[in-house]
Amino acid sequence: MAAPSSKNSYEAIKNDIVNRRFKPIYLFMGDESYFIDELTELLSETVLTESEKDFNMQIFYGVDSDVNEIISSARRFPMMAEYQLIIIKEAQNLDKFELLEVYANNPMPTTILVISYKHGTVDKRKAIIKKIDKVGVVFESKKLYxxxxxxxxxxxxxxxxxxxxxxxxxxxxxxxxxxxxxxxxxxxxxxxxxxxxxxxxxxxxxxxxxxVGISKDYNNFELVKAVAKKDIASASRIVDYFSKNPKENPIMATVAVLFNYFSNLLECFWLPKKDEVSVMAALNIRSSFFARDYMDGIRNYNATKVMNIISELRTVDAASKGIDNISATHGELLKVLIYKIMH
The missing domain is CATH 1.10.8.60 (Helicase, Ruva Protein; domain 3)
Incomplete structure (x- = not known):
């Protein structure tokens, strides 16, 4: 979730807004809409009181707004309030978006302009990004890993x-x-x-x-734990449950979780030190609770075996989508997969 300037993390921006340390321009952009919406809503709730919003808050939508009208509105003074708040939603659809650079060259100190740019980013090499980052905030909302x-x-x-x-x-x-x-x-x-x-x-x-409908005993978390420990009996029970309840436990989700685990585990084998602290640092894990499965995996597998497992996971993923698979059910594919992993 890093922005062009390291100061512009989600938590730092949120803290500044809550403490009313506002910037004249905010550009929130990226593929993860949640953080964009959260920060936009926080500004909407914080900058103005409810009575001030009637005359000092404007919302534009990119698809049917004129950039010159937005700039003209931004240059006005607030009425009986410290600030006016202008929000551009779906700014990725705003025609001639880059003309906002004209305003960014000399923004009004009494205007807070919020640009919500979703499902992508503005080219960071463009002058408008540098201008906004200099006077305001540029925040890139990335999908979490x-x-x-x-x-x-x-x-x-x-x-x-x-x-x-x-x-x-x-x-x-x-x-x-x-x-x-x-x-x-x-x-x-x-x-x-x-x-x-x-x-x-x-x-x-x-x-x-x-x-939510997730079994506390038969789920991907418990399967990974069993696989990491090479607990064949537990893994077999979970896979059998998955086979009997395929709608609630789709094989694609299970393969994705196992792929993520073994990809991370493979990284652990190249660490100079294979202790819990090193594993947590390498995999960006905050709690030792989540590192236990990797410590078990280091003890029970080797790098060559893990590379073979990753290859097998790719094969099963393709087979689950009908590639080179004529008749095997998802349950059968999963049972064979787990057998190959643990033997």
Whole structure:
């Protein structure tokens, strides 16, 4: 989530907005809409009071707005307020977007211009990026990596005074993936299910099983743990459950989780030190809880075996999509895959 300037992290920008340290121009761009929407909404809630918004807040939509009209509006003075707030939504559809550079050369100190540019980025070599970054904020909202999602879940819930254990966070991560637009509704569903009167609210694997539909005992998290430990009996039980419940446990999701695990594990074999601290640093893991599977994997596999497993995962992924596969069911493919991994 880094921006062209290191000062422009999501948390740093959020903190400045909350403390009313505003910049004249904000450009939020990137492939992850969640962080763009969050920062835009925070500015909408923070800059002006409800009574000030009537005369000092304008929202433009890129697809049907004129850039010259936006610049003209931005050059006006606020009415009975310290600031005026102008938000351009879906700015990626704004015709002649780069003309905003004219305004960025000399922005009004009493105007806060927010540019929400989704599903892509402005070429960072362009002058407009350099101009905005000099006087304001340029924030690139990137998709989180799979291994960052458990940490995001933990942080998101912590801001709502809700705890969650490592296993439960990983269960949700494996089930939803790194699509935050799908993850947030699941977290909100879990939050609503918590007793409001409780002072120590905490999400557990049992709650996830009841409200999200993920089995606390038969899921990709438990499968990876069994595979890492080479616990053949546990892995076989989980795979058998997956085979009997294919809709709730699609093979593509399982293969993706295993591919992510073994790709990270392969990286661990090249580390000068293969201790827990080194593994956590290399894989950007915050908690030792998530490093345990990799420590088990280092003990139970070698680099050559892991490379063969990754190759096999690619083959099974293709076969699950019908490539070079005439009759094998997804359950059969998964059983053979796990057998080859663990033998």
């Amino acid at each position: 799979d291994n960052q999602i458990p940490g995001f879940i933990t942080t998101y819930l912590k801001t709502r005074d809700i705890g969650i254990d490592g296993k439960s966070a990983q269960m949700l991560s494996d089930f939803v993936g790194n699509d935050i637009s799908k993850l947030i509704p699941q977290l909100q569903k879990l939050e609503v299910s918590l007793p409001p009167e409780s002072t120590h609210r905490r999400i557990t694997a049992e709650m996830i099983e009841r409200n």
